[in-house]
Amino acid sequence: EVHLVESGGGLVQPGGSLRLSCAASGFTFSDHYMDWVRQAPGKGLEWVGRIRNIPNSYTTEYAASVKGRFTISRDNSKNSLYLQMNSLKIEDTAVYYCAREAASVDFDYWGQGTLVTVSS
Amino acid sequence: DIQMTQSPSSLSAFVGDRVTISCRASQSISTYLNWYQQKPGKPPKLLIYGASSLQNGVPPRFSGSGSGTDFTLTISSLQPEDFAAYYCQQSYYTPWTFGQGTTVEIK
16 A cells, blocks of 8 residues: 655744655655645645656756755655755745656645644 | 636535536646545545546546546535545646635535
């Protein structure tokens, strides 16, 4: 059974940094593109970015709202996905989900999410 | 970026009703359209991919249709567990974008 478990969320001041992790199990992690999606309190879903798999050189893409501040990485030996968030802004406050991209380019599995609160 | 617009933003319906939710893309996306259901405090759940393919384990009362710019999610007979928020998402090209959501409430 596929499981995705996020961790690392918490309260951080504006301008601060935080690193989120997503532990994956139940599938061949290295085969899949992986994404981060966030949801501000009471709002809709916003794609944050993705990282491709080995055949595609682990290249990354980001939403314009986080480009240059956030970095997605992965460690296939640990079946883990990461989101390094720097220069955090109040508007980055959200639940952050990791999600597996299926071959049909949809998000077929999601973690439970981890809450990031940016506040002074 | 491709803008996704859902309608209505919310609706009220009875158990047993047929419900349709619309999603419009700002440009043609062929059938690169997915639908998700989200209940409060839970992550989204994939219902439909490729505009009309039912995800494994999803009840057949859910169906999707459309291509190009106009898409529809239909629930043929609304069940108590279907009261939730529904989102469309385009997977034509990045940045992946979602509709603003449609909340289905009990009437």
